[in-house]
Amino acid sequence: MEHILSLSYGKDSLACLGAIELMGWPLDRIVHAEVWATDTIPADLPPMVEFKARADEIIKARWGITVEHVRGPYTFEQGFYLLRGRTGIKSKFAGRIYGWPMQRGQWCLQQLKLPAIAKCARKNDNQYIGIAKDEPKRFKALSETKCSPLVEAGWTEAMCREWCEKNDLLSPIYTTSARGGCWFCHNQSVDQLRLLRRNYQEYWALMLKWDKDSPVTFHPDGHTVHDFDRRFALEDEGLIYPDEYFRWEMLESEMLNYRLF
Template structure:
């Protein structure tokens, strides 16, 4: 968000209305709303379930929702490693597109500097049995240091 949305939003006239995707059953997010930040979903009384149903009925639901209860956009940088792993496994065509976008992007996928290609390398090593999936002690340096690979 810091590098992608905010610079564009800062260029907008301060009096312009921004429409935010906050659902009616997300009261903990209502503090973000104001005269210039509105949520059509809140105004219409639509919950997350209503939105999901409408998207399903209109063929707009991201395929990621077949493996996640709330995965967001399949290309979202806020996804956890588990969701990214499922995306790579279950939707290889979308994963390939993410790899292309990652290569073309002037910024890294994650704010910590890691790229989609880094995750791809990690998942490949998991597939090969060289590192544990969901290893609680995973360190990115494991991708470069063969001594840290573990067979299981």
């Protein structure tokens, strides 16, 4: 049996290292389930990629453990273009590609994240997961083989953040507008999408390409990445103001003509 820390690089997850050290618990391996956008492009934005590399160096130097980055069987792009219905389960979508994940039963979690996590630990291994003492709603994830060093040490989320700051292990997602999670995520906020389009044009272009091929709209209300692209372009032209209350009807030509003249 091995003692494995499942690392997400969030503050609670990293602070587990401090709590494990404090309590003198054993730690054999540290594993991270990694998602890739394509074969060559990570799902993390560059500031997060840099942070992970730096954190890995600090961890290796202080704890002597090399963080294992484990990938699922597919990249996001490969999963996006997989045909549905390969499992033989009847579905009205059979024969079509997956496209953007739907809100219910998000395939990205099932096909990219969970298989990578499953590869990380064997059935009898003892897994450490980063759930803070003041997150009781998440306690249901704990079991005989999954425990939280933070709960045992009595560390709250605020204490985890403080520990990360002191140990130079605080991710940029807490201090800048950098996004945690995949840059192409359908669950991200409008502000994050706007920043992605502005700062990472090659990634935005890839999202537009995928969007064109997807049988599922980016958002469940029927709006596509192309809709967001039009909205942001109109903001750039000064025809829509980013800080005003937005309604999709504002993209209708009548309202825009009014503003134009």
